Amino acid sequence: MNKIDLKIFLEIKNWYDKKEFRLDVYYSHMxxxxxxxx
Structure with missing residues (x-):
């Protein structure tokens, strides 16, 4: 995973965290x- 991918990954994760999505839903989406x- 390069830095750009990691940055996007973390941005999406932060969005999901704010929306209070469960991690299993988040990983399934990914x-x-x-x-x-x-």
Missing amino acids: ILSLRKVG
């Missing part, structure tokens, strides 16, 4: 996003 890109 995995789906990565699959779409990949």
Whole structure:
């Protein structure tokens, strides 16, 4: 993971934390996003 990816990752995580999403929902979303890109 390079610095740009990490920055985006943390920004999304902060958004989810503010929205009070559960971590399992957050990680599921990340995995789906990565699959779409990949």
